[in-house]
Amino acid sequence: MSGTAGVDAGVRRVLDTHAKLRVPAADLAEDADLYAAGMTSHASVNVMLAVEDAFEVEFPDSLLTKSTFCSIGAIRCAVEGLLEAAA
């Protein structure tokens, strides 16, 4: 899974499975507030772990902020940063 579109699609798949959103992730804009869409703080833990599995990355403590998981775009940017750092 690579490229912005691939990462975006992967993040949306994770959200559909783990974020407990009230709507399908496909219906959300990249900058839509995931917490407003129903994701709880605890669900964001599951999202983080599932994203790590999906992209074979690990979120360092420095990225454990509410803003890292606040939108699809924010998660995608974080994943792209981690993938770039690992390359």
Add this chain to the structure above:
Amino acid sequence: MHSTRAGNTMAHPGVLIGCDIHPVFNVVESIDVFGERYLARVFTPAERAACGEAPERLAARYAAKESVLKLLKIPADVAVAWTDIEVSADPNGAPSVTLHGRAAEIAADLGITTIELTLSHDGGMAMAVAAAMVGLDVELAA
């Protein structure tokens, strides 16, 4: 009031509180799906040792961590690891919280020296309330 290292502001004298309620099932589900990785990211070794395999006790500790995060009013762009907020209990079962890392820095910036904590669980839900006094010199009447 002045800015702190966390970008927060020093609290006015008063009482800070935070609360959280959490379904025990969510913790069970996360353990089922992510196992050790979930437990290690969220709970300290001491918390896990104290809770054993009782998900309601882990859920209460998760609620406690969230209640402390709310009390500290952590800005959205400030990173705090869940393990930076550690819940323990005295021999009588009374809970207390110890802060590490960034959480400890933020609490110090706010002038917090002690956080009081209470936990409960029943009916598949766990909850916690955290409270701290800031800048108050209160003496209770004898």
